[in-house]
Amino acid sequence: MSQASSSDIVIVGGGVIGLSIAWELAKRGHQVRVLERGEHVGREASWAGAGILPPANPDTALDPCEKLRGISHQLHAAWAEQLKQESGIDTGFRRCGGIYLARKPGEAASLAGYMHLLRQEEIEAQELSGNDLLQLEPALAPDSFSAAYLVPDELTLRNPRHIKALASSCELRGVHVDTNCEVFDFENHNGIITGLKTSRGLIAGKQFCVTGGAWSSRLLKQITDIPIGLVPIRGQIALFEAPVNLISHILNEGSRYLVPRDDGKVLAGSCEEEVGFEKGTTPEMLEQLADFAYSLVPALKECEITLTWSGLRPGSFDGVPYMGKIPHVENLFMASGHFRSGIHLSTGTALFMADLLESKKTFVDPDHFSILR
Ligand SMILES: Cc1cc2nc3c(=O)[nH]c(=O)nc-3n(C[C@H](O)[C@H](O)[C@H](O)COP(=O)(O)OP(=O)(O)OC[C@H]3O[C@@H](n4cnc5c(N)ncnc54)[C@H](O)[C@@H]3O)c2cc1C
Incomplete structure (x- = not known):
């Protein structure tokens, strides 16, 4: 007892x-x-x-x-x-803002729909030109995106x-x-x-x-x-050790993202895997996450991945x-x-x-x- x-x-x-x-x-x-x-x-x-x-x-x-x-x-x-x-x-709580990106026409259309929904809910979403985008995030791959929006009220914590x-x-x-x-x-x-x-x-x-x-x-x-x-849905993350302020907003493309930390660390995530209660990272997924990160911010190729991990999300x-x-x-x-x-x-x-x-x-x-x- x-x-x-x-x-x-x-x-x-x-x-x-x-x-x-x-x-x-x-x-x-x-x-x-x-x-x-x-x-x-x-x-x-x-x-x-x-x-x-x-x-x-x-x-x-x-x-x-x-x-x-x-x-x-x-x-x-x-x-x-x-x-x-x-x-x-x-706790590292910051109003860093999020940038939402699309490459293909279908992705751009669905992003436009999401931004329309945000505005209907009176949430600020600014469409960005290519120049605006590079001014906000100079390390982004140039001429790679057909649509981009800034959502200032996206927050983060550690x-x-x-x-x-x-x-x-x-x-x-x-x-x-x-x-x-x-x-x-x-x-x-x-x-x-x-x-x-x-x-x-x-x-x-x-x-x-x-x-x-x-x-x-x-x-x-x-x-x-x-x-x-309830189903466990595994997600994997790779952590880059990057120079401080290489990126300053959360960069979202589809269901993937790069998240900057004040000390220069950049998280690249994630994925949705149904593998039961098995935690752990896989070389294939980490490669996909790294390729995603490089396609957004080429300078990350020069940065070391210092940590990788996974977690089981509780999915209903x-x-x-x-x-x-x-x-x-x-x-x-x-x-x-x-x-x-x-x-x-x-x-x-x-x-x-x-x-x-x-x-x-x-x-x-x-x-x-x-x-x-
Ligand atoms: C890769 C990844 C990225 C994510 N990114 C985000 C994000 O950006 N923003 C966001 O909002 N969410 C994010 N999530 C989701 C978020 O982390 C989860 O939804 C949240 O942590 C769930 O919290 P929880 O307390 O329900 O579960 P858990 O954190 O899993 O906690 C459950 C706890 O219960 C304990 N436990 C279980 N069974 C028992 C038992 N029988 N007896 C005693 N203890 C028990 C476990 O040991 C565990 O500590 C992410 C998740 C992952 C994996």
Whole structure:
């Protein structure tokens, strides 16, 4: 039996989603406990992500998912500030802006459609001439793009720093974090969970929330027959050591991107691979990412790739996260399936889940995110 006393709320999984919910609940005065099976928190998808926060506007959002994105987007600046004040860690949150590029006519047409949508949502998107483009990003391959747009409200943060800041702020607010603690099953008394069966014994609590990323449905199978369509989708990244300011905006082309860091590092990502729970990089994909990077910024050919990694994104069948109560169980909730946007959506998810756990009205209709949808 674990030594710590029964917490108000026990969260299973210390990724960005679990830690963000824990921090929000702790700020609201709850006694929170996070159980993470890894040696450290946040070392799965949340560590691997690129930290791109694309623009979104809650006031003009057309559906609940966009509303979640818009509210999340707005919250990031305040979160970065508060995390810095509490933990002393600069999360690398920056309004660097994004540039969207297209080469072929089909790509240019779909980009024009996306930019039209952004403008409809009152999000700034400026079309760039070839000269504008080279002035903003002189290292871009000249005469390679048929269309280019600047989206100033694209933001970025550095995932590892954001996670460290969240973990430290959680601790300062009294969140009890157990690492090396894997949850295997639930102790269920007539539809009420009284505890979790873990590698460190039985852990009691009043309410429970599963935030195990791509692994959530494996655990929830122990308690519900309702299929939860979560699939691990692997993404790979290559990190270049480049001169400072070689590029200064996030450069997007299709589903691939280059992300600049203040210290000159440039991330090249990514891909979507269905390979089960197998992490790891492959020479073929890293070659594709390097070729993509060179085709955008030829000077990267002179820069060393110093690190490569992969992560398993929690993909839901429709791209919408599962957030809500588990049917037929009184006090069990989940929040997983944020796919390519978990860092971005983590702030709004924390608010939404904290409201739900407190039985308050949520800012979007919870049915949209229900596991029964
Ligand atoms: C290459 C790549 C690039 C990405 N780029 C971006 C981006 O630019 N912007 C963006 O917003 N998102 C991005 N993402 C997506 C984002 O990283 C994820 O959506 C997000 O990290 C999911 O967070 P999570 O907390 O749900 O899952 P995870 O980070 O996977 O955390 C789940 C945690 O639960 C723990 N756990 C699981 N089961 C158990 C158990 N039974 N007991 C105890 N602990 C358990 C795991 O060990 C893990 O630490 C990217 C992802 C990848 C892989």
